[in-house]
Amino acid sequence: MDHIVHDTDGLYYPFINIRDNIWLKTSLLYFPHIMRMVPTHDYDFGVTELMRALSETRGARDEPLLGTYTLRGHVADEAVDKLIFRLVEDARRDRTFAQQFSRTAARVAYGEDDLFQIHRGKAPQHFWDELTKLQTAWQAPFRIPGTIQRDEEWMSVHPLLGEAFMSTIALAVAQ
Numbered sequence: 520m521d522h523i524v525h526d527t528d529g530l531y532y533p534f535i536n537i538r539d540n541i542w543l544k545t546s547l548l549y550f551p552h553i554m555r556m557v558p559t560h561d562y563d564f565g566v567t568e569l570m571r572a573l574s575e576t577r578g579a580r581d582e583p584l585l586g587t588y589t590l591r592g593h594v595a596d597e598a599v600d601k602l603i604f605r606l607v608e609d610a611r612r613d614r615t616f617a618q619q620f621s622r623t624a625a626r627v628a629y630g631e632d633d634l635f636q637i638h639r640g641k642a643p644q645h646f647w648d649e650l651t652k653l654q655t656a657w658q659a660p661f662r663i664p665g666t667i668q669r670d671e672e673w674m675s676v677h678p679l680l681g682e683a684f685m686s687t688i689a690l691a692v693a694q
Contacts, residue, residue, distance in 0.1 A: 526579065528552040528586070530693050533685035535562070535638070540569050543585070551579035556595075556692060557587045558640025588692050590641045598691035599642045602684065603649050610653050617653040620677040628677075633659050635681030636673045641688065647674055655680055 529550035535557055537543045546553055553573075566574070573585035610616045618624060626632040636659045639647060650656035659675035676684065 526551060528554050530588075530689055531555050532689045533681070536566070537570055537585070540567065543569065543573070547573070547578075547584055552582055552584055552586050554586045554588050554692075556590050556641070556688065558590060558638040560587075560589050562587075562638075562640070590688060590692070591643075594691050594694075595641075595688045596643055598687050599646050599684075602687045603646050606653070606655070606680075607649055617655055620653075620655040620680045622654070622657050622675070622677075625675075625677040632657070633675045635678040636675050637681060637684060639672055639674055642684070650674075650676065650680075 527550065529546050529552070531537060531546075531553050532555075535555055537553075537555070543553065570585055574583050576584050578584040622632045625634060647656060656674045656676050658671070659673040
């Protein structure tokens with residue numbers, strides 16, 4: 520019987536930092552590497568000892584077991600451009616569209632308005648400008664203990680819009 524070896528990496532999202540070490544270890548049994556989507560190449564992770572060790576340990580293809588994919592590349596930006604075009608078109612056709620993904624709608628549906636936060640570096644500035652014009656993105660308060668993250672680096676969006684954004688770029692990156 521032939522053994523089939525898959526050389527497909529796992530993609531961790533929508534978060535940047537791995538939140539469960541057991542999940543990470545188990546996933547590395549199935550995938551040669553786990554990739555995280557980061558806003559910039561110099562992003563301050565606030566990594567755990569396990570994350571640091573796996574980032575320094577080489578696996579298949581002589582690549583780190585825990586790697587990163589910087590989102591400010593052609594593939595991800597093109598996917599984001601298509602998404603923003605679609606959102607603007609939908610808002611133009613339906614005057615209530617933007618209201619469905621507003622800060623107020625997020626608060627009503629989920630009890631809070633800063634539930635889904637996205638680092639500004641994950642998308643080009645015109646994406647944030649358009650969402651702000653539509654009133655579907657707003658400044659997020661964000662603090663990660665032990666890091667140098669600042670509030671102005673983060674935006675909040677309605678969770679459904681956040682999921683659409685993260686899924687869009689994840690699919691683009693995965694391909």
